[in-house]
Amino acid sequence: xxxxxxxxxxxxxxxxxxxxxxxxxxxxxxxxxxxxxxxxxxxxxxxxxxxxxxxxxxxxxxxxxxxxxxxxxxxxxxxxxxxxxxxxxxxxxxxxxxxxxxxxxxxxxxxxxxxxxxxxxxxxxxxxxxxxxxxxxxxxxxxxxxxxxxxxxxxxxxxxxxxxxxxxxxxxxxxxxxxxxxxxxxxxxxxxxxxxxxxxxxxxxxxxxxxxxxxxxxxxxxxxxxxxxxxxxxxxxxxxxxxxxxxxxxxxxxxxxxxxxxxxxxxxxxxxxxxxxxxxxxxxxxxxxxxxxxxxxxxxxxxxxxxxxxxxxxxxxxxxxxxxxxxxxxxxxxxxxxxxxxxxxxxxxxxxxxxxxxxxxxxxxxxxxxxxxxxxxxxxxxxxxxxxxxxxxxxxxxxxxxxxxxxxxxxxxxxxxxxxxxxxxxxxxxxxxxxxxxxxxxxxxx
Amino acid sequence: xxxxxxxxxxxxxxxxxxxxxxxxxxxxxxxxxxxxxxxxxxxxxxxxxxxxxxxxxxxxxxxxxxxxxxxxxxxxxxxxxxxxxxxxxxxxxxxxxxxxxxxxxxxxxxxxxxxxxxxxxxxxxxxxxxxxxxxxxxxxxxxxxxxxxxxxxxxxxxxxxxxxxxxxxxxxxxxxxxxxxxxxxxxxxxxxxxxxxxxxxxxxxxxxxxxxxxxxxxxxxxxxxxxxxxxxxxxxxxxxxxxxxxxxxxxxxxxxxxxxxxxxxxxxxxxxxxxxxxxxxxxxxxxxxxxxxxxxxxxxxxxxxxxxxxxxxxxxxxxxxxxxxxxxxxxxxxxxxxxxxxxxxxxxxxxxxxxxxxxxxxxxxxxxxxxxxxxxxxxxxxxxxxxxxxxxxxxxxxxxxxxxxxxxxxxxxxxxxxxxxxxxxxxxxxxxxxxxxxxxxxxxxxxxxxxxxxxxxxxxxxxxxxxxxxxxxxxxxxxxxxxxxxxxxxxxxxxxxxxxxxxxx
Numbered sequence: 017x018x019x020x021x022x023x024x025x026x027x028x029x030x031x032x033x034x035x036x037x038x039x040x041x042x043x044x045x046x047x048x049x050x051x052x053x054x055x056x057x058x059x060x061x062x063x064x065x066x067x068x069x070x071x072x073x074x075x076x077x078x079x080x081x082x083x084x085x086x087x088x089x090x091x092x093x094x095x096x097x098x099x100x101x102x103x104x105x106x107x108x109x110x111x112x113x114x115x116x117x118x119x120x121x122x123x124x125x126x127x128x129x130x131x132x133x134x135x136x137x138x139x140x141x142x143x144x145x146x147x148x149x150x151x152x153x154x155x156x157x158x159x160x161x162x163x164x165x166x167x168x169x170x171x172x173x174x175x176x177x178x179x180x181x182x183x184x185x186x187x188x189x190x191x192x193x194x195x196x197x198x199x200x201x202x203x204x205x206x207x208x209x210x211x212x213x214x215x216x217x218x219x220x221x222x223x224x225x226x227x228x229x230x231x232x233x234x235x236x237x238x239x240x241x242x243x244x245x246x247x248x249x250x251x252x253x254x255x256x257x258x259x260x261x262x263x264x265x266x267x268x269x270x271x272x273x274x275x276x277x278x279x280x281x282x283x284x285x286x287x288x289x290x291x292x293x294x295x296x297x298x299x300x301x302x303x304x305x306x307x308x309x310x311x312x313x314x315x316x317x318x319x320x321x322x323x324x325x326x327x328x329x330x331x332x333x334x335x336x337x338x339x340x341x342x343x344x345x346x347x348x349x350x351x352x353x354x355x356x357x358x359x360x361x362x363x364x365x366x367x368x369x370x371x372x373x374x375x376x377x378x379x380x381x382x383x384x385x386x387x388x389x390x391x392x393x394x395x396x397x398x399x400x401x402x403x404x405x406x407x408x409x410x411x412x413x414x415x416x417x418x419x420x421x422x423x424x425x426x427x428x429x430x431x432x433x434x435x436x437x438x439x440x441x442x443x444x445x446x447x448x449x450x451x452x453x454x455x456x457x458x459x460x461x462x
Numbered sequence: 463x464x465x466x467x468x469x470x471x472x473x474x475x476x477x478x479x480x481x482x483x484x485x486x487x488x489x490x491x492x493x494x495x496x497x498x499x500x501x502x503x504x505x506x507x508x509x510x511x512x513x514x515x516x517x518x519x520x521x522x523x524x525x526x527x528x529x530x531x532x533x534x535x536x537x538x539x540x541x542x543x544x545x546x547x548x549x550x551x552x553x554x555x556x557x558x559x560x561x562x563x564x565x566x567x568x569x570x571x572x573x574x575x576x577x578x579x580x581x582x583x584x585x586x587x588x589x590x591x592x593x594x595x596x597x598x599x600x601x602x603x604x605x606x607x608x609x610x611x612x613x614x615x616x617x618x619x620x621x622x623x624x625x626x627x628x629x630x631x632x633x634x635x636x637x638x639x640x641x642x643x644x645x646x647x648x649x650x651x652x653x654x655x656x657x658x659x660x661x662x663x664x665x666x667x668x669x670x671x672x673x674x675x676x677x678x679x680x681x682x683x684x685x686x687x688x689x690x691x692x693x694x695x696x697x698x699x700x701x702x703x704x705x706x707x708x709x710x711x712x713x714x715x716x717x718x719x720x721x722x723x724x725x726x727x728x729x730x731x732x733x734x735x736x737x738x739x740x741x742x743x744x745x746x747x748x749x750x751x752x753x754x755x756x757x758x759x760x761x762x763x764x765x766x767x768x769x770x771x772x773x774x775x776x777x778x779x780x781x782x783x784x785x786x787x788x789x790x791x792x793x794x795x796x797x798x799x800x801x802x803x804x805x806x807x808x809x810x811x812x813x814x815x816x817x818x819x820x821x822x823x824x825x826x827x828x829x830x831x832x833x834x835x836x837x838x839x840x841x842x843x844x845x846x847x848x849x850x851x852x853x854x855x856x857x858x859x860x861x862x863x864x865x866x867x868x869x870x871x872x873x874x875x876x877x878x879x880x881x882x883x884x885x886x887x888x889x890x891x892x893x894x895x896x897x898x899x900x901x902x903x904x905x906x907x908x909x910x911x912x913x914x915x916x917x918x919x920x921x922x923x924x925x926x927x928x929x930x931x932x933x934x935x936x937x938x939x940x941x942x943x944x945x946x947x948x949x950x951x952x953x954x955x956x957x958x959x960x961x962x963x964x965x966x967x
Contacts, residue, residue, distance in 0.1 A: 019750075021905070021909075030835045030908060031831070034831075034838045039830075043830065043853070044851065045698070046701075046730065046731060050731055052729065055820065055823075056602060056729055058601060058822075060819065060820065061818025062818070063816075067563060068566070071567055075570050077572055084577040084579050088577060088579075096528060098569065100532065100536070102565065105542040105546070106539055106544075107544070107560065107752045107754060108753065110550070110557060110753040113887075114885050117542070117548075117884055117939070120538045120539045123538050124538060126956075129955055131523060133955075143756070146613040177800070180775075181795075181796050181799065183795060184624070184794055188620070189657060261514075264512055264513065265512050266514075285805050286574060286577075287573035288573075288578045288585070288804035289800035290803050290804050291805065292798070312955055315944065316942050316945065319470065320474055321474045322941035323944070326949040326953060327950060332616070332649050333649075335652070337651035337652060339655065341652070342619065344616045344649050347758040348757050349758060355478075356531065356535055359488065359534075360487075360488030360528060360531050361487070362526065363487075363523040364485045364525070366517065367517040367518075368517075370516075374505065374508060374509075375493075376494075378504050379498065396508070396510070428579055451494045
């Protein structure tokens with residue numbers, strides 16, 4: 017087996033040093049009755065050549081074009097990112113507990129924290145969490161901890177996937193979710209619905225809004241945040257695509273207490289949507305209540321600038337059953353990928369790319385203005401999603417079929433998720449969708 | 463690249479925010495031509511008149527060319543120890559070689575193009591690979607069903623305890639306590655706390671393992687179960703596991719296995735056969751997927767038949783050679799977005815098939831051989847807190863060196879770096895004061911292990927004859943003993959905070 021370096025002679029000499037006859041004696045502390053007697057029923061080894069041709073045959077590209085977003089917004093990732101990530105120094109290191117042996121990872125996390133905090137307009141950010149849904153849960157748990165309350169308000173226009181995860185945790189970690197409807201004509205939050213709950217329920221620690229929301233609409237953030245603060249509750253923003261903040265004001269600058277999001281769209285590998293990259297930013301005053309890993313800048317004994325894991329007394333390996341979370345790692349390689357992508361985009365590229373996304377979507381919507389076949393449901397204010405309303409289900413299915421025949425996945429049918437939206441297709445356009453592809457869609461829609 | 467400080471003649475790595483090139487950008491974007499006119503007003507309207515331009519804001523985002531970015535991230539990467547360049551015997555972390563064929567597979571364009579919301583009929587191949595890995599893990603561990611859904615070991619612990627809690631809830635039992643050994647990973651009690659469970663600590667005996675008598679005493683009707691790492695964090699096999707699991711089962715509780723140390727059991731013991739009801743796997747430990755500086759990993763979970771319906775959503779089913787997703791009614795629900803950590807699952811699939819069923823016995827035995835070889839070479843030089851046989855890792859302590867010249871485990875770990883070896887885990891497990899926990903894994907050969915032993919021998923001698931060199935170590939790393947206390951006193955977590963004058967002096 018090519019991964020193993022011991023020769024038979026090595027093994028013999030090592031056994032001699034230990035003073036035992038055979039390898040099996042190494043396992044004598046395991047009672048015989050507990051040992052596996054048979055061989056594992058796993059196929060025999062495949063050599064590299066066989067493995068490679070297996071995958072090459074199975075993964076012929078079908079050139080499918082995809083207008084799916086709905087929580088995964090894939091963006092352009094320069095080749096530089098994958099090239100850098102393949103360095104063993106990044107790929108094969110572990111948790112930077114030993115600062116002197118991990119300055120690379122530590123500095124990159126410090127830079128990542130800075131980038132996330134600045135994109136979200138918040139004071140600080142952590143080293144990342146699994147994905148947006150789990151980051152949202154951690155945000156809720158943190159806000160309930162600091163406010164000593166037990167309930168959170170969640171509007172029904174957040175990503176149903178996030179909602180599902182929140183409900184699992186609410187049952188297991190024992191907090192309440194109060195769901196409020198959104199405004200049926202705009203797709204956005206109806207602030208009166210929030211106020212009604214806030215007025216009578218004194219157990220609300222925080223409220224959540226998604227920006228852009230699941231239908232792609234841009235909420236009136238200021239109004240939501242101010243309402244939360246008026247009732248002395250905290251505002252949590254969840255963001256499925258950080259790029260939007262190249263061109264519109266981020267929640268942190270508007271006063272949101274916690275901003276969480278999904279960074280995977282700016283990472284090179286998004287297959288099946290996972291592993292994700294949960295972004296977590298907040299105000300400075302919550303520094304000691306944050307979940308997850310944090311890196312800080314300090315000086316070494318020669319007063320040289322250096323980086324360390326810090327404020328670890330919040331964490332499981334020190335605080336054990338009084339930790340702020342059980343999270344042990346961060347999704348570090350994705351965090352690094354995100355950092356490198358954003359570094360390449362730079363301030364200018366981040367704005368330009370955001371504007372590029374928006375322009376493509378304006379183009380799509382304007383082109384459909386006089387369509388007899390679809391209406392644009394919900395939303396004057398948008399970024400890179402459009403909800404199309406067809407005349408009936410049949411017309412929608414027919415359109416989907418025509419597109420599929422052209423190897424295009426034209427969007428997400430919302431019927432299984434929202435009963436009232438049963439002839440509606442959620443279409444996502446980013447810079448990865450060419451004008452030619454968009455025109456193909458338009459042609460079949462007007 | 464670097465900042466040079468004349469005052470102390472030092473160079474330091476720049477941060478990415480110190481490339482002072484206003485509006486520099488590492489990508490080129492060409493705007494497409496639109497057939498219709500798009501006005502500024504269209505943009506304003508779309509953004510609800512809240513247009514913002516991050517490039518004209520105060521935000522700290524990098525402004526560097528592509529080449530500057532490449533150079534920056536290459537330079538700082540070189541300040542990392544990693545498996546590819548250093549022996550990395552970090553206890554409990556199983557830092558084995560990360561095969562590159564795994565990376566090749568995980569980076570195939572085909573997989574990257576798969577959107578999780580595509581129809582299941584378009585996702586048959588990836589689903590088949592997940593299905594395979596589930597089955598391989600079930601076979602390896604002896605469990606009835608496996609879910610790959612948890613994102614990490616700690617996430618699996620959440621999943622496992624949730625399953626136990628829900629099962630007991632459906633039986634109308636209110637069990638609010640959980641037994642956790644003193645040697646457990648910190649995630650165990652932290653997870654229990656998230657689920658509002660009260661942690662009852664149990665101590666290991668003088669031989670370093672749990673005694674069933676103690677468990678019997680503490681296993682009251684309000685206890686949900688026990689979390690056990692086997693072999694435990696001392697590398698010692700929990701001999702009384704069968705009795706312990708019988709006791710827990712008799713009282714209606716469950717035995718949760720922390721699979722961090724599974725690398726010592728593959729092909730020798732199947733946890734599902736010896737009394738465990740649930741077990742998590744760390745694909746990034748046992749199954750060679752890269753640690754990536756701290757993740758992403760994947761924390762699959764295996765359960766016995768009666769707990770199958772409680773596994774997180776979605777679960778994969780197969781019928782007539784086609785794969786489907788199903789959502790069981792009793793399931794604890796969704797624990798994260800979309801599918802399992804797919805690129806990690808791909809790597810694990812590739813690793814398992816590269817190894818093949820027969821090679822696991824060999825890799826397990828070499829992992830245990832390496833650890834025991836180290837143990838026999840070091841047992842006279844360092845204090846060995848437990849004489850009991852250990853498997854894939856060995857825990858020594860700083861007791862001798864501390865008595866001799868007040869040299870601590872921390873000092874020793876710092877000195878090790880001078881020899882280009884990554885330090886072992888220190889001060890863990892908590893039941894050994896000054897613990898030094900060494901896990902060599904199977905992929906270090908005899909030469910490498912001999913080098914590691916000679917380094918620790920030199921350090922043991924230095925502790926006697928020249929302790930100062932240990933106390934002032936490391937001597938040739940880029941930075942030396944960064945001040946952690948200063949970092950906590952006035953945290954500088956972002957470049958903004960540094961600029962605002964929090965700068966450490």
